[in-house]
Structure formats: C-alpha cells, structure tokens
Amino acid sequence: MSSNNQIVLIGRVGNEPQSDVRELSGGNKVVEIRLAVNRPSKDSQGKQQTDWLSCKFWNRQAEILSDYVHKGDLISVSGSLRVDSWEKEGHKRNSYYILADNFQMLGGKKQIIAA
Amino acid sequence: MAANNQVVLIGRAGNNVAEDTRHLQSGSIVAEVRLAVNRPGKDQAGNTQTDWITCQFWSKQAEILKEYVKKGDLISVSGSMRVDNWETPEGEKRSKVYVHGENFQMLESRRAKEERMASEGGGYSGGGYSGGNSSNYTRSSAPAPQAAPAMAPAAPMAAAPAASARLVDDFSDDFMDDELPPF
Numbered sequence: 001m002s003s004n005n006q007i008v009l010i011g012r013v014g015n016e017p018q019s020d021v022r023e024l025s026g027g028n029k030v031v032e033i034r035l036a037v038n039r040p041s042k043d044s045q046g047k048q049q050t051d052w053l054s055c056k057f058w059n060r061q062a063e064i065l066s067d068y069v070h071k072g073d074l075i076s077v078s079g080s081l082r083v084d085s086w087e088k089e090g091h092k093r094n095s096y097y098i099l100a101d102n103f104q105m106l107g108g109k110k111q112i113i114a115a
Numbered sequence: 116m117a118a119n120n121q122v123v124l125i126g127r128a129g130n131n132v133a134e135d136t137r138h139l140q141s142g143s144i145v146a147e148v149r150l151a152v153n154r155p156g157k158d159q160a161g162n163t164q165t166d167w168i169t170c171q172f173w174s175k176q177a178e179i180l181k182e183y184v185k186k187g188d189l190i191s192v193s194g195s196m197r198v199d200n201w202e203t204p205e206g207e208k209r210s211k212v213y214v215h216g217e218n219f220q221m222l223e224s225r226r227a228k229e230e231r232m233a234s235e236g237g238g239y240s241g242g243g244y245s246g247g248n249s250s251n252y253t254r255s256s257a258p259a260p261q262a263a264p265a266m267a268p269a270a271p272m273a274a275a276p277a278a279s280a281r282l283v284d285d286f287s288d289d290f291m292d293d294e295l296p297p298f
Contacts, residue, residue: 002155004126005166007196010119039197040117051120051198053212081122081152081196081214083166096168096196096212 005080011037017066031062055098074106120195126152132184146177169213189222
C-alpha cells in the first residue's frame, strides 16, 4: 500500500465474489466486490445512508476472498483509492475503486484473517 | 470521521480552490480540490501514473482551503469516501464519487513553495514531491500568519507551460454545474 494513498473501509459485501472472479489472459485473477458502507448519520427522513464502493482484489487475495467471503458478509478492506479515466463518445468518464491490499472478515464464528 | 470509512491522501492540488468554491443558498460553503496522487510505480513508458481524486470540504474547512490552497500545492487530506447518486430531470442516473474531507494539512514549507514557484513558473509539475521539505505546519488549526502573502500569485500560474496547464485541464470538467447533486 503506498503511503500517500491509504483507505480503510468496513462494510457488507453486496455481491457473491465467487461468481465475479475474472481470469485474465495473462494468468492474473481479479475479483471486484461492491461494499455497502454506512454513513455515520441518517438523512432528513431518518433513513440510513449507504455508500456503495467498489473494491478490486488481485491474484492471491482474490482467491482467498472468493473462497471465504459471501454476499452479506461484514469485512474490512484496506488499500489505495484509484481512479481510472477514459473518454467515451467525447465524454470524460471516471471510475473510482479501491485497489485492495488486504481484507479481514469481521463478526461471526467463521472469522479468518487473510494473510 | 466515520470509523468505518477512512481515507488519507497526499498529493498536489490541480486547481485554485477559490475558483471551485460554491456558496449554497443555505449559507453553507463547499470547496473542491482535485488532488493529483501519484501511484507508487511507473507505467511501461516510464511515466508516473497519477490518480485525480476529487475532495470536497464544507463550512469552516472549506473556507480555509479556499483561502490557502492554490494549484500545485502539496497537501494531505483525511476524510471518508462517498458516492452521491441522483437522477437528472431526464431520468438519467448519475453518480459522483469523491472524498468527503474532514481535515487537510499543507505539507510544504513556505521556502519550498517559493523555490517551486521560482523553478517551475508556478505550474503543476506532475512530478514527485520535494523530498524532505515537508515541514508540516498546519494552517487549518493556526491562524496562519505566514500563509497569507500571495507572494507568487496568479501571474506565474498563467505563464505555466501549456503542457502542464493542459494536464490539469484534461481532468477539470468532469461534472457539469447542472449535474450537481441535490444537497
């Protein structure tokens, strides 16, 4: 994790990681999860506000994640905040995601720590 | 700062914050700084890769940011990552991802900044940080008497090399004013 860009999130996984593993032609594996991270305060109607943030795990971490983590699980993720920018039909597009270095499962009996 | 969502970034400002500050009808102030955060490695061509990350500050912090942070300044930002979703009147879904800044810190000494201004003509270099020069004084907590002098203000910025100006402009207008989320 680069020291000028660090992020730590705790939230629940919104998709089934196992079914979202992609194997790239170079032999690399990547899995993307969507993490539901609650904001500390509620909105004016008293509803819980949630940020849905996308996290990418590569190779070994992707394997461990897809083996152990399922939709709805509470996990913490650490890594760096990344932005991919490109242009489509003349419009600039950005995609923000967390390039994850590590994760940890939180809560429940089946707690494991991903090395 | 929410304990379940923490971001810390160090990078250079890509805009003069004063130009990207909005005063809302409610009386609140929102300031945005686009932060150029370098990635650790280089790409195959040997270029530094940079993430441009929008950071939004409110109220008091926004006022301080607006006052002191100029294009090219090295700052650190802490806060949380947020996504705002809304729908345009035409029914299109939009989202904006940004860092909701809680705090920031100026990381350059005045001397380092002056040297940078002198050597680069004030433009953003896109390069690395000036090593050990980061004598961290916090303008956000102090009244910052030394911060005020606009010693090398807008003039040299305007004279910045076209290339570096373009570098910043490429990333500047991702969000139209009329696409702002409802606050």
